[in-house]
Amino acid sequence: xxxxxxxxxxxxxxxxxxxxxxxxxxxxxxxxxxxxxxxxxxxxxxxxxxxxxxxxxxxxxxxxxxxxxxxxxxxxxxxxxxxxxxxxxxxxxxxxxxxxxxxxxxxxxxxxxxxxxxxxxxxxxxxxxxxxxxxxxxxxxxxxxxxxxxxxxxxxxxxxxxxxxxxxxxxxxxxxxxxxxxxxxxxxxxxxxxxxxxxxxxxxxxxxxxxxxxxxxxxxxxxxxxxxxxxxxxxxxxxxxxxxxxxxxxxxxxxxxxxxxxxxxxxxxxxxxxxxxxxxxxxxxxxxxxxxxxxxxxxxxxxxxxxxxxxxxxxxxxxxxxxxxxxxxxxxxxxxxxxxxxxxxxxxxxxxxxxxxxxxxxxxxxxxxxxxxxxxxxxxxxxxxxxxxxxxxxxxxxxxxxxxxxxxxxxxxxxxxxxxxxxxxxxxxxxxxxxxxxxxxxxxxxxxxxxxxxxxxxxxxxxxxxxxxxxxxxxxxxx
Numbered sequence: 001x002x003x004x005x006x007x008x009x010x011x012x013x014x015x016x017x018x019x020x021x022x023x024x025x026x027x028x029x030x031x032x033x034x035x036x037x038x039x040x041x042x043x044x045x046x047x048x049x050x051x052x053x054x055x056x057x058x059x060x061x062x063x064x065x066x067x068x069x070x071x072x073x074x075x076x077x078x079x080x081x082x083x084x085x086x087x088x089x090x091x092x093x094x095x096x097x098x099x100x101x102x103x104x105x106x107x108x109x110x111x112x113x114x115x116x117x118x119x120x121x122x123x124x125x126x127x128x129x130x131x132x133x134x135x136x137x138x139x140x141x142x143x144x145x146x147x148x149x150x151x152x153x154x155x156x157x158x159x160x161x162x163x164x165x166x167x168x169x170x171x172x173x174x175x176x177x178x179x180x181x182x183x184x185x186x187x188x189x190x191x192x193x194x195x196x197x198x199x200x201x202x203x204x205x206x207x208x209x210x211x212x213x214x215x216x217x218x219x220x221x222x223x224x225x226x227x228x229x230x231x232x233x234x235x236x237x238x239x240x241x242x243x244x245x246x247x248x249x250x251x252x253x254x255x256x257x258x259x260x261x262x263x264x265x266x267x268x269x270x271x272x273x274x275x276x277x278x279x280x281x282x283x284x285x286x287x288x289x290x291x292x293x294x295x296x297x298x299x300x301x302x303x304x305x306x307x308x309x310x311x312x313x314x315x316x317x318x319x320x321x322x323x324x325x326x327x328x329x330x331x332x333x334x335x336x337x338x339x340x341x342x343x344x345x346x347x348x349x350x351x352x353x354x355x356x357x358x359x360x361x362x363x364x365x366x367x368x369x370x371x372x373x374x375x376x377x378x379x380x381x382x383x384x385x386x387x388x389x390x391x392x393x394x395x396x397x398x399x400x401x402x403x404x405x406x407x408x409x410x411x412x413x414x415x416x417x418x419x420x421x422x423x424x425x426x427x428x429x430x431x432x433x434x435x436x437x438x439x440x441x442x443x444x445x446x447x448x449x450x451x452x453x454x455x456x457x458x459x460x461x462x463x464x465x466x467x468x469x470x471x472x473x474x475x476x477x478x479x
Contacts, residue, residue, distance in 0.1 A: 171251020
C-alpha cells in the first residue's frame with residue numbers, strides 16, 4: 001500500500017505552483033479590473049488583505065494537517081460532518097458550470113479576432129468552440145493528472161505569464177512616453193466613491209480572480225512532501241498572480257477609457273491599440289494564440305481538481321456507484337463525462353443571450369457567489385478543527401493559537417458575505433436589462449446550486465456505498 005502511494009506523488013513545488021497560477025490567474029480578468037482605473041489598487045489591497053491572505057493561510061494550515069486527496073471535502077467533513085462536506089465540494093464544483101462557458105467564449109472570441117472577426121458575433125460558432133475545446137480537454141484528462149498538470153504548466157507559462165509580462169512592458173512604455181494616457185494619476189483617483197455601492201460592484205469579479213488557492217489541495221495526495229511543498233507552492237502562486245493582475249490591468253486602463261472596455265474582448269482591443277504604436281501589429285495573431293493557450297490551460301486546471309474532490313465523496317456513498325469508477329490512470333472518468341454533459345447544456349445559454357458583456361458578467365457573478373459560499377464553509381471549518389482536532393499535527397499553523405485563526409477566518413467570512421450581497425447590485429456601466437430580472441436570476445440560480453447537493457444527500461441510498469470492503473481499503477489511504 002505504501003509503495004502504491006509513493007508512485008502517486010508526481011507533483012513538485014514548481015508544477016504545483018504553476019497549476020495554482022493557471023487556476024487563479026486569467027488574463028481575461030484584466031478588462032474587469034481595468035474598469036476600476038487607478039482605484040483598482042485600493043480594491044487589490046482590500047481583496048489581498050481580506051480574502052487572498054486568509055485563503056492562503058487557512059488553505060496552507062488545512063492542507064498540511066490533512067494532506068490527502070479530497071481537499072475542501074475532507075476539511076469540512078472532518079469539521080462539520082459528511083453532509084456539509086459534500087455540500088462544500090459540490091459548491092466548489094458547480095460554480096464552474098457557469099464559469100466554463102464564460103472562459104471558453106473568451107477563447108472563441110479571441111480565436112475569431114485573429115482569424116475572421118465577424119465570427120465573434122456568431123453564436124453557433126461560439127457554441128461550437130466551447131463544446132469542441134471542453135470535450136477535448138475532458139479526453140486529455142482521461143490520461144491522468146501527471147500529463148494533464150504538465151500541459152497546464154506549459155500552457156500557463158506560455159499563454160498567461162509571458163503575455164501578461166508583455167502587456168505590462170507595453171503599458172510601462174506607453175505611460176513613460178508622450179502618448180495620450182486614459183489613466184489619470186492622482187491621489188484622488190486612488191480611492192473609489194464609497195458613498196455608492198455602484199462603485200464596488202466589480203469586487204465580485206476581483207474576488208473570483210483570486211479564488212482557487214484551495215483547489216489544488218484535492219491533489220495534495222499526489223504532491224511530493226506535501227507538508228512543506230504545498231505552502232511554498234501557494235505562496236509562489238499568489239505572488240505571481242497578484243503581480244500580473246495589478247500591473248496588467250493598469251496597462252489596459254492607460255489605453256482604454258472605462259466606458260470603452262469590453263469585458264469579453266477588452267484584452268484584444270487593448271493589444272490592437274498597443275501594437276501599432278510600437279510597430280508590432282504583426283504580433284497580434286501570435287499573442288492571440290498564446291492567450292488562447294493560456295485560457296485552455298486555466299480551464300484544464302479547473303477541469304480535473306474539483307472532480308477529484310467530488311470523487312472522494314462518492315467513496316462515502318454520497319454519489320451513485322456509477323461515479324466511483326477510476327480508470328488505470330486513477331482518473332474518475334464517469335464524473336468527467338458527466339461534467340462535460342452538464343457544461344454542454346449550460347453552454348446552450350449563449351444562444352439566448354442578447355448581449356455578450358452583460359451575459360459574461362451575470363454568469364461571473366453567479367459563479368463567484370456560489371464559490372464564496374464554499375469559502376465560508378472552509379473558514380468555519382478551520383475554526384472548528386482548531387478545537388475539535390487539536391491533536392492533528394499541522395506543519396504550518398496560523399500564528400497566535402486561537403486568536404489568529406479567529407481573526408483570519410472572520411476576515412474571510414465577512415469579506416465573502418459582503419461580496420455575495422454586493423453581487424446583486426447591477427454594474428452601472430453595463431446594460432443588464434431589468435434590475436428585477438438580474439436579481440431574480442442570481443437569487444434563483446444560487447438557490448438551485450445550494451439546494452441540489454442537499455437534496456442528493458437526503459435521497460442517497462445504502463447501495464451507493466462501495467460494494468466491496470476491499471475496494472474501500474484500497475482508497476482509504478487517499479481519504
